Amino acid sequence: MRINRINKKTPTIDPTVSNFSEIDKLLAEYKGRKGTLIPILQGVQEILGYLPPRVFQKIADATGIPVSDLYGVATFYAQFRLHPVGKLMIKVCHGTACHVQNASAVSSAIEEALGVKDGDTTADGLFTLESVACLGCCSLAPVMMIGSETFGKLTGSEAVKIIKEIRQRETSTTADLVNNK
Amino acid sequence: MQNTKIIVGLGSCGIAAGAGKTYQKIETLIAEGNLDIKLGKTSCVGMCYREPLVEIHDATGVYLYGDVDESRVSEIIEKHIREHTPVKEYLVKTDLFPTPDDTFLKDQVKITLRNCGMIDPEQIEEYEARGGYEAVKKITAEKLTSADIIKTVLESGIRGRGGGGFPTGMKWKFAAGYPSPEKYIICNADEGDPGAFMDRSVLEGDPHTVLEGMIIGGYAIGASDGIIYCRAEYPLAIKRLNIALGQARAKGYLGIDACGIAGFNFDIHIKEGAGAFVCGEETALIASVEGRRGMPRKRPPFPAQSGLWNKPTNINNVETFAGIPWIILNGAEAFAHYGTEKSKGTKVFALAGKVKRSGLVEVPMGMTIRDVIFNLGGGIKNDKKFKAVQMGGPSGGCIPEYLADTVVDYDSVTATGAIMGSGGMVVMDETTCMVDVAKFFLDFTCKESCGKCTFCRIGTKRMLEILERITNGEGKPSDLDELIDLAQQIKENTLCGLGQTAPNPVLTTLRYFRDEYEAHINQHKCPAKVCKKLLTYSVNEAKCTGCTVCARNCPVNAIDGERKKVHSIRQDACIKCGLCFTKCKFDAIELS
Numbered sequence: 001m002r003i004n005r006i007n008k009k010t011p012t013i014d015p016t017v018s019n020f021s022e023i024d025k026l027l028a029e030y031k032g033r034k035g036t037l038i039p040i041l042q043g044v045q046e047i048l049g050y051l052p053p054r055v056f057q058k059i060a061d062a063t064g065i066p067v068s069d070l071y072g073v074a075t076f077y078a079q080f081r082l083h084p085v086g087k088l089m090i091k092v093c094h095g096t097a098c099h100v101q102n103a104s105a106v107s108s109a110i111e112e113a114l115g116v117k118d119g120d121t122t123a124d125g126l127f128t129l130e131s132v133a134c135l136g137c138c139s140l141a142p143v144m145m146i147g148s149e150t151f152g153k154l155t156g157s158e159a160v161k162i163i164k165e166i167r168q169r170e171t172s173t174t175a176d177l178v179n180n181k
Numbered sequence: 182m183q184n185t186k187i188i189v190g191l192g193s194c195g196i197a198a199g200a201g202k203t204y205q206k207i208e209t210l211i212a213e214g215n216l217d218i219k220l221g222k223t224s225c226v227g228m229c230y231r232e233p234l235v236e237i238h239d240a241t242g243v244y245l246y247g248d249v250d251e252s253r254v255s256e257i258i259e260k261h262i263r264e265h266t267p268v269k270e271y272l273v274k275t276d277l278f279p280t281p282d283d284t285f286l287k288d289q290v291k292i293t294l295r296n297c298g299m300i301d302p303e304q305i306e307e308y309e310a311r312g313g314y315e316a317v318k319k320i321t322a323e324k325l326t327s328a329d330i331i332k333t334v335l336e337s338g339i340r341g342r343g344g345g346g347f348p349t350g351m352k353w354k355f356a357a358g359y360p361s362p363e364k365y366i367i368c369n370a371d372e373g374d375p376g377a378f379m380d381r382s383v384l385e386g387d388p389h390t391v392l393e394g395m396i397i398g399g400y401a402i403g404a405s406d407g408i409i410y411c412r413a414e415y416p417l418a419i420k421r422l423n424i425a426l427g428q429a430r431a432k433g434y435l436g437i438d439a440c441g442i443a444g445f446n447f448d449i450h451i452k453e454g455a456g457a458f459v460c461g462e463e464t465a466l467i468a469s470v471e472g473r474r475g476m477p478r479k480r481p482p483f484p485a486q487s488g489l490w491n492k493p494t495n496i497n498n499v500e501t502f503a504g505i506p507w508i509i510l511n512g513a514e515a516f517a518h519y520g521t522e523k524s525k526g527t528k529v530f531a532l533a534g535k536v537k538r539s540g541l542v543e544v545p546m547g548m549t550i551r552d553v554i555f556n557l558g559g560g561i562k563n564d565k566k567f568k569a570v571q572m573g574g575p576s577g578g579c580i581p582e583y584l585a586d587t588v589v590d591y592d593s594v595t596a597t598g599a600i601m602g603s604g605g606m607v608v609m610d611e612t613t614c615m616v617d618v619a620k621f622f623l624d625f626t627c628k629e630s631c632g633k634c635t636f637c638r639i640g641t642k643r644m645l646e647i648l649e650r651i652t653n654g655e656g657k658p659s660d661l662d663e664l665i666d667l668a669q670q671i672k673e674n675t676l677c678g679l680g681q682t683a684p685n686p687v688l689t690t691l692r693y694f695r696d697e698y699e700a701h702i703n704q705h706k707c708p709a710k711v712c713k714k715l716l717t718y719s720v721n722e723a724k725c726t727g728c729t730v731c732a733r734n735c736p737v738n739a740i741d742g743e744r745k746k747v748h749s750i751r752q753d754a755c756i757k758c759g760l761c762f763t764k765c766k767f768d769a770i771e772l773s
């Protein structure tokens with residue numbers, strides 16, 4: 001049931017959203033056009049990483065669509081997130097081809113290595129783990145996607161190895177940034 | 182070395198297999214060695230199992246190399262380019278001598294995929310050079326009317342490739358029959374079947390043929406606008422479509438007086454899906470394009486009469502559109518020459534699962550499933566025993582080995598209880614548990630139900646609960662009858678195809694693999710050794726080295742043993758989590 005998408009956790013405190021100007025620009029661009037609700041939500045999520053509660057009111061004011069409708073749409077589609085996520089999404093495919101080739105072993109190895117469950121974000125805010133249905137690279141099953149990079153023919157331990165490498169890369173670049181400053 | 186060209190396959194799977202790095206490496210080597218070689222890109226020829234693929238054209242012929250990772254690049258450049266000796270071990274295909282991989286391509290007939298892997302999808306000129314946009318030029322040259330086009334499409338016998346199999350010509354005729362200044366033609370690129378990737382490959386490999394098919398369809402039905410509804414999980418397809426749209430507009434194939442046809446003002450836009458399987462259903466898709474929750478509605482009125490924004494609308498699948506330019510150009514008979522009495526032409530299948538050569542194949546309708554899997558697909562991975570093939574995804578079913586001589590056409594596949602669907606073929610071997618597969622699909626449809634119909638929303642959940650019980654070893658003999666009863670009720674009392682077909686995976690597995698269900702229920706055994714709760718974990722004393730890894734990982738401390746001594750598992754404490762099995766490096770943990 002799609003109703004399961006409505007997250008029962010208490011909503012996170014709205015962060016002080018700084019780049020509202022970008023959202024204003026987006027809303028202005030779509031002003032007066034029909035059928036733009038989903039592209040607007042996609043655009044906002046692209047900017048903020050998720051859909052914070054305050055933004056709903058803002059979109060409602062700009063488009064005249066009631067907040068209840070906005071919320072209805074946002075909770076219907078799997079893409080929309082009402083909570084912040086990590087810097088990189090780890091999407092483990094659980095489509096048919098991946099399922100019959102032991103995708104669950106990939107997921108459980110990652111869950112164990114990162115200490116998070118499906119849908120959760122690591123404490124350092126780097127990764128959010130998510131299972132998805134088919135990334136379209138079924139011939140390389142089992143498959144996962146991290147950020148925009150796809151990895152195939154995985155085993156649990158290979159997946160963990162890849163994630164560790166990425167974590168290393170990510171933390172060292174942040175360290176570089178700090179050192180350079 | 183003059184006129185030597187190297188082409189790298191850069192489709193999504195190719196890139197996932199490392200083709201991007203292969204490309205860069207070749208680029209570097211060409212620059213470093215100052216080689217007089219053109220480097221090009223294409224998408225995929227469907228041989229996913231040998232990706233990354235690199236093709237070399239030189240004075241002696243064409244050579245396709247497989248599994249070309251960075252390390253092989255240097256070797257191939259060294260030997261093939263510098264020493265002029267092709268590296269035979271890595272060759273997949275060449276015109277000069279036969280290779281084992283030839284059987285993958287030999288019996289294929291490429292109509293839809295005619296350009297995939299042959300052209301650079303980001304260059305409109307390469308599409309044009311292979312007969313692209315000739316079909317729309319034929320319309321002006323031969324003054325073809327809308328009725329002429331519809332007649333050809335009808336006579337070709339092409340049926341919708343999105344799953345339903347409705348004759349495309351008929352659909353166009355209906356849509357043309359509702360005159361309106363605003364009329365839409367939509368390309369359904371939502372490809373929701375988890376385990377299928379035909380549409381993605383076509384969009385990535387030959388976006389212009391889809392656009393040309395839509396332009397022809399738009400002209401035939403008198404559409405004012407075209408929309409491609411593409412799933413957001415296909416970023417590369419969307420990127421290439423956008424490039425293709427820009428080029429087609431610049432060349433006048435789209436826009437005012439599109440293709441030089443006076444008064445035909447037609448453009449195409451992309452709408453990105455937001456992740457909902459049910460949005461593949463046409464009325465739900467329309468709701469989604471309008472910016473609402475993607476819930477199906479009752480038909481009639483059919484979209485042909487009242488669709489997007491209550492205007493006449495025609496929806497076809499990616500593959501359906503991709504075949505249209507070929508049909509217009511080569512004639513209805515050329516297409517109808519292939520196939521069976523009621524299923525004409527060719528069909529693209531995405532071969533995946535436990536098959537040796539997974540990838541994309543296009544075969545004439547009427548080929549047997551066995552030929553597709555064994556001749557083209559090369560048989561089962563690790564030479565295990567072939568058990569079944571899943572066709573039609575969540576709406577389809579599992580066809581058992583003994584029916585593998587069924588031919589692929591709409592009616593024969595439907596007779597098995599599965600459906601042709603959009604073309605996913607997931608191959609399963611003896612290590613796949615059919616009850617688990619049924620549970621997997623029910624879990625999918627249950628999550629993806631839009632929630633409108635009670636029987637779909639709650640019925641699938643009840644079926645899922647029963648299947649969970651059975652796979653946990655808590656099944657009752659009456660469960661099977663209850664499953665069938667629920668299945669019947671769901672089929673009869675739901676609005677859209679999602680609900681109506683949701684029980685199919687359960688019904689087909691029950692029909693062909695009832696003994697597996699019974700083994701789970703009566704003997705508490707999973708014959709394929711998949712359902713974890715029904716397995717016993719034990720230590721093989723001969724293999725155990727006493728490394729203690731299992732004991733350290735067991736979450737409930739069910740493993741006893743000292744360093745360098747054989748370990749053992751206390752069965753009463755074991756919760757069957759399987760961690761020891763995955764952790765042991767010596768294969769010493771056994772399942773039974």
Ligand SMILES: Cc1cc2nc3c(=O)[nH]c(=O)nc-3n(C[C@H](O)[C@H](O)[C@H](O)COP(=O)(O)O)c2cc1C
Nearest residue numbers: 341342343369372373461462463497498501678679
């Ligand atoms: C639940 C559901 C999901 C569907 N998903 C798709 C899909 O992903 N792609 C597709 O082309 N058709 C899909 N269809 C079929 C479409 O409703 C429609 O019949 C098809 O796009 C028509 O195109 P065709 O006549 O060219 O096959 C789906 C149908 C249902 C009921």
Ligand code: SF4
Nearest residue numbers: 631633634637677680
């Ligand atoms: S059958 Fe299921 S998915 Fe289709 S309309 Fe009914 S509840 Fe929605």
Ligand code: SF4
Nearest residue numbers: 735755756758759761
């Ligand atoms: S299966 Fe899990 S609980 Fe059982 S012995 Fe192995 S690690 Fe322990």
Ligand code: FES
Nearest residue numbers: 093095098135138
């Ligand atoms: S089933 Fe995993 S990529 Fe398609």
Ligand code: FES
Nearest residue numbers: 192194195225229
């Ligand atoms: S590599 Fe081409 S579709 Fe997989």
